Amino acid sequence: MGSQAPKAPNGRYAQITGWGMYVPEKVLTNTDLARAVDTTDEWIVSRTGIKERHIVAGERETTATLAARAAQEALLVADVAPGDLDLVIVATVTPEYAFPSTASLVQDALGADKAGAFDLSAGCSGFMYALSLAADVVRAGGAEHVLVIGAETLSRIVDWTDRNTCVLFGDGAGAVVVSVCEARCGVLASVLGSDGSGGDVLILPAGGSHAPASHETVSSGGHFAKMNGREVFRFATTIIPKATEQVAQKAGWQIADLALVIPHQANTRIIESAVKRLNMPLEKFFINLDRYGNTSSASIPIALCEAIREQRIKGGDKLVLVGFGAGLTWAAVAIEWGIPMPVKPQRPERRWFGRLRFAFAGVRSIFRRVERHVYNWIMGPVGKDDWRGKLRKRTDALRERLRGK
Numbered sequence: 473m474g475s476q477a478p479k480a481p482n483g484r485y486a487q488i489t490g491w492g493m494y495v496p497e498k499v500l501t502n503t504d505l506a507r508a509v510d511t512t513d514e515w516i517v518s519r520t521g522i523k524e525r526h527i528v529a530g531e532r533e534t535t536a537t538l539a540a541r542a543a544q545e546a547l548l549v550a551d552v553a554p555g556d557l558d559l560v561i562v563a564t565v566t567p568e569y570a571f572p573s574t575a576s577l578v579q580d581a582l583g584a585d586k587a588g589a590f591d592l593s594a595g596c597s598g599f600m601y602a603l604s605l606a607a608d609v610v611r612a613g614g615a616e617h618v619l620v621i622g623a624e625t626l627s628r629i630v631d632w633t634d635r636n637t638c639v640l641f642g643d644g645a646g647a648v649v650v651s652v653c654e655a656r657c658g659v660l661a662s663v664l665g666s667d668g669s670g671g672d673v674l675i676l677p678a679g680g681s682h683a684p685a686s687h688e689t690v691s692s693g694g695h696f697a698k699m700n701g702r703e704v705f706r707f708a709t710t711i712i713p714k715a716t717e718q719v720a721q722k723a724g725w726q727i728a729d730l731a732l733v734i735p736h737q738a739n740t741r742i743i744e745s746a747v748k749r750l751n752m753p754l755e756k757f758f759i760n761l762d763r764y765g766n767t768s769s770a771s772i773p774i775a776l777c778e779a780i781r782e783q784r785i786k787g788g789d790k791l792v793l794v795g796f797g798a799g800l801t802w803a804a805v806a807i808e809w810g811i812p813m814p815v816k817p818q819r820p821e822r823r824w825f826g827r828l829r830f831a832f833a834g835v836r837s838i839f840r841r842v843e844r845h846v847y848n849w850i851m852g853p854v855g856k857d858d859w860r861g862k863l864r865k866r867t868d869a870l871r872e873r874l875r876g877k
């Protein structure tokens with residue numbers, strides 16, 4: 473499946489207007505890992521290209537906090553107020569909870585009080601699925617601004633005694649704002665795919681409804697990610713060139729037209745294989761996995777931010793973003809970059825005002841929690857017909873009137 477920007481446009485296109493990334497400060501090098509498991513810097517670099525990764529430290533850093541930091545930056549770049557967002561989508565395989573969604577927590581942290589919010593699970597392809605969906609919603613007229621985030625704390629589901637997996641993954645978040653535009657640019661085509669028969673190739677076996685958490689699931693390590701690396705490798709080397717060709721064709725482009733390909737950052741050998749199959753120069757592929765490892769849903773938006781920072785993207789460039797991962801899933805998006813680069817630096821006072829708004833959102837969130845608590849404490853249980861029940865009915869009616877319902 474996938475989509476294509478219409479040839480006879482309804483005047484609506486969807487382009488990326490803001491971008492931001494955030495990674496935790498703590499860095500774990502290959503040498504650090506070699507002290508914990510039977511591995512070497514030489515093995516990790518030669519087999520994967522990874523030199524170091526960032527990981528969260530302590531309970532205060534979670535998928536939602538990383539996501540919110542990346543999102544704040546993206547909103548500041550786009551100069552879009554949180555209150556103007558229509559939708560917040562967080563792609564993640566390491567959500568804060570099964571429910572509520574991480575997206576709802578981020579929506580609250582940002583003060584995006586008019587936005588719907590939901591999480592999207594499509595393995596490492598999650599951000600690409602979310603981006604494609606966001607562009608479709610914007611083009612169809614269902615939204616003006618959608619915040620799309622890929623955020624992960626994979627260090628929390630990695631078995632730090634398993635050298636097959638622990639050397640590969642890192643934590644981080646990347647976000648983009650997808651906004652309506654009139655010129656034919658932005659996300660022009662997408663390709664989404666899934667082959668569920670490969671579900672067991674990359675899996676977190678326990679903690680879901682299939683194997684709820686129990687002493688047994690914990691003692692057998694069922695709450696850690698399991699992967700058949702060779703199978704994923706084989707799948708990735710085929711699907712990246714295939715999906716790239718398909719999405720370019722859908723957008724009406726030749727492979728030679730592409731200015732930059734931003735692939736999922738899992739392994740340099742996977743990327744090099746795709747480069748060969750597509751017969752493209754390696755310089756046209758953006759690679760930063762040496763510093764972050766595989767950050768799953770966050771890898772492509774983080775790479776996009778760094779590509780922009782390194783001035784690898786110009787206005788009018790034709791880009792393909794392409795990912796693959798658990799599911800098995802894959803996704804590619806063709807983007808004609810609509811914004812003249814580099815973007816003009818924002819006035820400091822405007823940025824300052826934006827940051828103040830985020831601080832206010834935090835205070836408002838605390839106030840709402842306290843208010844809900846106090847209200848329920850004073851009013852007692854719902855449905856009671858005593859004086860407290862009557863007071864609750866009156867207060868509810870007044871609140872609804874004040875909210876204009």
Ligand code: UT7
Pocket residue numbers: 510511512515516519520596635636637639674699701702704705708738739766768796797798
């Ligand atoms: O986002 C999607 C998620 N995952 C991926 O994209 C991963 C895709 N797969 C890969 O990147 C590669 O398959 C790996 C990097 C995971 C593994 O590379 P490989 O070249 O496929 O190695 P292998 O699994 O064939 O293992 C070769 C050897 C094995 O030893 P024996 O059985 O040949 O004696 C492994 O036990 O390397 C050993 N090995 C290690 N040695 C040192 C595996 N991990 C390590 C390690 N350090 N960390």
